[in-house]
Amino acid sequence: MNHPASRVVPRAAAAAATTILLQISGAAFVYAILSAEEGWQVVALLGLLGFGFYLLERLPWINDVVVALLARVPVVTTATAAVIVLGFPFLVGSNTYILHLLIVAQLYAVLALALNFQLGSANIPNFATGASYGIGAYVSALLAVNFNVSFWLTLPVAALAATLFGFVIGIPCMRTRDTYLALVTIAFAVVVHQLLNNFEWTGGPNGLVGIPAPTLFGHSFADPIEVFGWTLPSQANFYYLAAAVVIIAVITARRLHESHIGLAWNALRADEMAAKAQGINVAWYKVLAFAVDAFLAAFAGTIYAFYVSYISPDNFTFLVSVTIMTMVIVGGMDNIFGVIVGAFLLTILPEKLRAFSDYRLLIFGVIVIGFLMIRPEGLFPQRLRHYGVER
Amino acid sequence: MSALLAVENVTMRFGGLVALDNITFFMEKGSVLAVIGPNGAGKSTLFNVVTGVYRPTAGRVKFDGVDITGMPTHEVVRRGVARTFQSSRLFRDLSVLDNVIVGMHTRASAGVLDVLFRPAVARRELATAVEKAEALLRESSGPLYEQRYRPAGTLAQADRRRLEIARALASQPKLILLDEPSAGMDDAETDALVADIERLRAQHPELSVILIEHDMRVVEAFPEHVMCIDYGRLIAGGRFEAVRANPHVQEAYLGTAAADA
Amino acid sequence: MTELLLQQAINWITLGSIYALLALGFSLIFGVLNVIHFSHGDVAMTAPFIALAGAQALAAVLGAAAPAWLALAVIAAVFAVGLIGVVLDKAVIRRFRDAPAMMALVATVALGIVIRELIRHLYPQGSNPHAFPRLIGGVAFDVAGVPVSWFALAVVGLTALLVGLLFGFLHLTPIGLRIRAASQDRVVARMMGISDGRVFRATFLMASSIGAVAGLLFASYAGVTRFDFGVMAGLIGFSAAVIGGLGSMPGAIVGGLIIAGIEVLAQTFVPEGASYRLVFVFMLVIAVLIFRPAGLLGRTILEKV
Numbered sequence: 001m002n003h004p005a006s007r008v009v010p011r012a013a014a015a016a017a018t019t020i021l022l023q024i025s026g027a028a029f030v031y032a033i034l035s036a037e038e039g040w041q042v043v044a045l046l047g048l049l050g051f052g053f054y055l056l057e058r059l060p061w062i063n064d065v066v067v068a069l070l071a072r073v074p075v076v077t078t079a080t081a082a083v084i085v086l087g088f089p090f091l092v093g094s095n096t097y098i099l100h101l102l103i104v105a106q107l108y109a110v111l112a113l114a115l116n117f118q119l120g121s122a123n124i125p126n127f128a129t130g131a132s133y134g135i136g137a138y139v140s141a142l143l144a145v146n147f148n149v150s151f152w153l154t155l156p157v158a159a160l161a162a163t164l165f166g167f168v169i170g171i172p173c174m175r176t177r178d179t180y181l182a183l184v185t186i187a188f189a190v191v192v193h194q195l196l197n198n199f200e201w202t203g204g205p206n207g208l209v210g211i212p213a214p215t216l217f218g219h220s221f222a223d224p225i226e227v228f229g230w231t232l233p234s235q236a237n238f239y240y241l242a243a244a245v246v247i248i249a250v251i252t253a254r255r256l257h258e259s260h261i262g263l264a265w266n267a268l269r270a271d272e273m274a275a276k277a278q279g280i281n282v283a284w285y286k287v288l289a290f291a292v293d294a295f296l297a298a299f300a301g302t303i304y305a306f307y308v309s310y311i312s313p314d315n316f317t318f319l320v321s322v323t324i325m326t327m328v329i330v331g332g333m334d335n336i337f338g339v340i341v342g343a344f345l346l347t348i349l350p351e352k353l354r355a356f357s358d359y360r361l362l363i364f365g366v367i368v369i370g371f372l373m374i375r376p377e378g379l380f381p382q383r384l385r386h387y388g389v390e391r
Numbered sequence: 392m393s394a395l396l397a398v399e400n401v402t403m404r405f406g407g408l409v410a411l412d413n414i415t416f417f418m419e420k421g422s423v424l425a426v427i428g429p430n431g432a433g434k435s436t437l438f439n440v441v442t443g444v445y446r447p448t449a450g451r452v453k454f455d456g457v458d459i460t461g462m463p464t465h466e467v468v469r470r471g472v473a474r475t476f477q478s479s480r481l482f483r484d485l486s487v488l489d490n491v492i493v494g495m496h497t498r499a500s501a502g503v504l505d506v507l508f509r510p511a512v513a514r515r516e517l518a519t520a521v522e523k524a525e526a527l528l529r530e531s532s533g534p535l536y537e538q539r540y541r542p543a544g545t546l547a548q549a550d551r552r553r554l555e556i557a558r559a560l561a562s563q564p565k566l567i568l569l570d571e572p573s574a575g576m577d578d579a580e581t582d583a584l585v586a587d588i589e590r591l592r593a594q595h596p597e598l599s600v601i602l603i604e605h606d607m608r609v610v611e612a613f614p615e616h617v618m619c620i621d622y623g624r625l626i627a628g629g630r631f632e633a634v635r636a637n638p639h640v641q642e643a644y645l646g647t648a649a650a651d652a
Numbered sequence: 653m654t655e656l657l658l659q660q661a662i663n664w665i666t667l668g669s670i671y672a673l674l675a676l677g678f679s680l681i682f683g684v685l686n687v688i689h690f691s692h693g694d695v696a697m698t699a700p701f702i703a704l705a706g707a708q709a710l711a712a713v714l715g716a717a718a719p720a721w722l723a724l725a726v727i728a729a730v731f732a733v734g735l736i737g738v739v740l741d742k743a744v745i746r747r748f749r750d751a752p753a754m755m756a757l758v759a760t761v762a763l764g765i766v767i768r769e770l771i772r773h774l775y776p777q778g779s780n781p782h783a784f785p786r787l788i789g790g791v792a793f794d795v796a797g798v799p800v801s802w803f804a805l806a807v808v809g810l811t812a813l814l815v816g817l818l819f820g821f822l823h824l825t826p827i828g829l830r831i832r833a834a835s836q837d838r839v840v841a842r843m844m845g846i847s848d849g850r851v852f853r854a855t856f857l858m859a860s861s862i863g864a865v866a867g868l869l870f871a872s873y874a875g876v877t878r879f880d881f882g883v884m885a886g887l888i889g890f891s892a893a894v895i896g897g898l899g900s901m902p903g904a905i906v907g908g909l910i911i912a913g914i915e916v917l918a919q920t921f922v923p924e925g926a927s928y929r930l931v932f933v934f935m936l937v938i939a940v941l942i943f944r945p946a947g948l949l950g951r952t953i954l955e956k957v
Binding site for chain 1: 442444463464465468469473474476480481482483484485486488489492493495496497499501503506507510513514516517518520521540542558562
């Protein structure tokens, strides 16, 4: 078949220039929508976004060309992305609200990438990502509050605890499928939430307070960052921390996706019986998806706990899982970039709908249903893998 | 007894229905066995019992000297049994090439930790798999290689069959089970299929093949070992000419032919 | 001790009947559409609000409040909710019939959010809990010193009546037969051309009105209703239907009784059991699905290969 990307074979210099331009305009758009205050600005920017998606829908080759361009000059792409991510807080300056939104969006991006292993790659409906997130947050917070354990040590412990939980949920899921499997994960989510709500040592419904800020080489994350004469608010610490975890999540997701493990997940998504007939241990791969999901979700949970310094069971309800799930579906299942876009969009959009703050949930629900009916494959549908020269 | 596959007194019941009734047969390395019989006779059930999809109600299945009765499917496949399905079950939203690479799953040795922390090792392994898969697609009689980046679900019927066989071969099996490989093929395509199987046997003299077939021209091409199943019972076995002449076989076929008419 | 046990047994049967009615709706809809209508609990819990609003409207139009107005409003609410179900099916749920299970699940979860938010915005002071009257008061008789209320008797009687009617409808009327055929074998049903709108309409009308009865009884049992009661009602009804075996009517009833049983047992015998009751309920759900992945009375489906 004539692969559309092969129609365009750009020269490296042109590709590099376009790549940089594309990424900068993307960042500029994110900045514009984050700092938009007036209702009409938000509406105009959303209109622009909608038009962009409409163009992508009508002219799908744009997507292929962009992917080919970015892949043509990988070093430039990565370097530009790094500069943008590092430099963004300087652009934002002292606006802590924007930084807060970015931190939350990045944490959701990690959660959505985590869930994508199951929902996107393997089509396992997991409603317990919120619970793994909560377990990560609670384990690290309990260690820090009660035993003064350093943040950097609680991070792996929390991840391990959540992974163990992932295995525990995964085991009953080996025998169940679809709706039944969904109910098992819902049941686990409710049980975890109820236990957190009832145990005395988790603080019951009041949760845990006074989680100390992490320190790194003597620098407390509660203090502002001062570099080259610039002063960034203390939120910038967590912004960079969250960005680091997003990068870890993206690398994990890419490596798994581009391996026989990602292929095995895709195979069992398409046809479980046929996957078994290729020698794939379907049960083990399902459990593995749960474990990876829980591992990454715990990272997000730990950072969240130390960032807000106060957690309660209501941060980790069933509805949090549904939100994460929606991000994956809206962004595009099994598409790493799409999932991140979904997380950012669905974190920022409700905040920008403040004008209708009381109707936010209602609008959210309507958007989700509309999306599932009109564009169930998401904004950025999954792509076929290409090997060798094609990349 | 050093048979590659030994099916001994296998019975499979679903509730009151007896799908397989005390079936016994043996198969040598490098041979072809054609299984014929009317629809619903239990031929596919036999494949499902051999590949561990169903656990037989009674009897044993031995493969390569090991008892594989009731072993999980993926274990059976790992030991060298590959199969295709009657209603070709491809991974429809994966590319043709990826379907074959998934077929090599049992050959992949990189674990999760390798994939995450030694990406170079995993990438090299995958690159080798891509090369092998492309080679397999080139060998196929259909235009599969040219279509390797198409979603498998969009292939034409005959190409789907060919891809399923290529995918099954990717695991380098000792025994391959083909469930009605000629279904949905025209005469020319069926001839090409027969040629494919013959070429396969020439390339891999050790490979054994079990065919479920309705198209007698395919069965005729591999006449040494044929068995006929009807109502779950093995009613005739031997060379094609003998089986065809068997009155029970004729009755089974004529019976259904009359019923179909 | 006997008195306590007897009292709890009455509670169990009452609550179990309400849960069974909820579970029946889940099972019916799943049977016909192969879709989990996760917002069924929310649909059911709109009934008390519609009844309250109806009673107030009648009182405002016709003068002084009277029990008769409430009775009338309650009956109207059952029909109204039935219609809401039919509309939701046509507008949203039916479109997910052929979609992957999880798409339908997420869509109906979102639909639940929309329904809850609509209640909250449309009903005056919808965020607050609203008192809901006991529909039937008084004590019928005493058993070993334990009073048995008319309400408990009415719940059990009504449940039995509805189950009987449903059974008769499914087995004796032509459309009921078609619903059963559709839920037994979807492929055959579609080939026979059964999968027309009438089957869906009838299914949603019945499931939603039965759900409305459950919602009204639940509000009446609890003495209060709130816009977000539908979440738990949905989770419990769904769980009961799955424990019993999705698509199985007897299974739904058994599932409802089991879940109510666990709740009542936890409250009676476990210290602080009341706060841990959901933990017990959902641990049981997990346990059942580990050992009986298709539910207690569900048929294990052997995949055709």
